[in-house]
Amino acid sequence: MLNNPTTNTPLSGINYLLKGAKLLSHPKLRFFVLIPLMINIVIFASAFWFLFSAVSEWIQGYMAALPDWLSWITYLFWPFLIFSILVSFSFIFSTVANLIAAPFNGLLAEKTESLLIGEAINDDGMMDLMKDLPRIFKRELQKWVYFLPRLLVCALLFLIPGFGQTIAPFIWFIFSGWMMAIQYADFPFDNHKIPFAEMKKVLAGRLGKNLTFGMLISFFTTLPIINFVIMPIAVCGATAFWVDIYKQELLFTSKQVAIEE
Template identity: 50%
Template sequence: MPTATLRGAKSGVNYFMDGFRLIRQPGIRTFVFVPLTINLVLFAGALWFAVGELQALFNWMDAQLPDYLGWLDILLWPLAIITLLVVMAFVFSSVMNWLSAPFNGLLAEKVEQKLTGKALNSGTTVDLIKDLPRILGREWLKLKYYLPRALLFLLLFWIPILGQTVAPILWFLFSAWMMAIQYCDYPFDNHKVPFKDMRFALGNTKGSAMSFGATVTLFSMIPIVNFIVMPVAICGATAMWVDKYREAYRHPVIAPE
């Protein structure tokens, strides 16, 4: 199995920040705009529905409360809206990883082409459609990897003392690792590198991978800003692929049994 090269001294934080520059580059903006527009339209529709349901809930609550507690609306509405935005942002980030998977792969491809000056020769639109089962299958692999580990970490929160001290730290570290896997996987998958080989490569450069994933996690917690985290992270992860992994994994890899 090839090992990742250690070219470049940049940290994962630097690569993520590079993503903000890359999404504005000519030839890349279109591939950022399409999934971002889909995300915004779906989010706006879901938010409109959720606010309507929230309004109905508040109307019912006002009917139950005495008049002298009417001031509670002034306090509860902002809290409800902020909570709604945060929850929906996290849910949508997961859903959009599936809906945008084909676009995300194209974005990673165009960024790599921009950085290296070499096309990947990935084929036509018909070839992309034929690749959809493989692309969605890759997302399923990530989900299968994530769910059992997430459940184990979540169980730690129910353990007295441990759940209030160590568990939040472990959950953040696990989230950072999963963010690195989620977004670094797109350039790896474009080169047909198997999923376990991709994890092996990230494990060999765990410092960069974890600092990249931690930065993505932190930015994903900021409402509104998290709308652009996906394309920024894909661009940054692709830049990291070009610097650290491309030479070792530029050809399809067959993982050993």
């Protein structure tokens, strides 16, 4: 047993990511890391090949659309715009990777939780996983229904001259952090059949930790080589977050509701 969830002190967002990196190399998890890792490598290698072949032309076009009175910030704005494009593409392709790898990420979260608490979560085999695929992909669809309208609002900011174009990269980065927090926290939450709406409410209760966790994931998905391994690291880190904090909170809440009834 690596942890006692009743005595653990909650960590910061960055420490949970570091904990996920440490768990990644555990012998009992290596097999379950392999498939998500291979999916991530293929998706991100393809994405970054396409991105770096087109990014310069996109940035020049965006800069040309800025009003003349903002021309003085052009050189300052370049790094933020490049970073915003990297974050945008990283989020899109990490979402695609997560959609494809969702069943395996859920299994990795399950095995990570079992390792952390020192007991089996369930004894489902591969056939049970296959039977559960419709529910897993339905859950992924729920995330997209939540994300998409908000993504469109962020995208529209890039089209508003002046103020909108100036603040859009910063708003996009913050929101992408929130989306990443939801994306990876959902695996351990969904393993315990916690409804999506309830999960969002619980995560919002620790917004600072979750934003830090999610924004770090967003940042690392923009870095070559590291972006290959960030998905399984984030799954393990989010599961440690669940074990240390949310599992006990939700169990306590469930017991209180049962007593009141």
